[in-house]
Amino acid sequence: MLPHFNWTDYFLAVAVIATVYYVIVGALFYRQEIKTFFGSQNKLWQRAEKPPPNG
Template identity: 90%
Template sequence: MLPHFTWTDYFLAVAVIATVYYGIVGALFYRHEIKTFFSSQNKLWQRAGKPPPSG
């Protein structure tokens, strides 16, 4: 059964599994940072026109 798989299939499967794994781990450990990054208060195009806070 293993001779039916090519090295391309193997590396593609490893890449997909690693991407899913690191996506889940990143979502679990960096949930707050990801939520803050995508929140409406942290939009770069909204902050560009605002002057920096004084003080």
């Protein structure tokens, strides 16, 4: 029954299943943090209005 599966197929299936699992768990437990991160006005890729002071 299983001889036609090779190790590449096995590791690919495990990687896909693990990725789906962690996306679901992350969405369930960190929903508020994800909303805050993507809905915030201060995005990481936007430049700050004032540069930090040199010290």
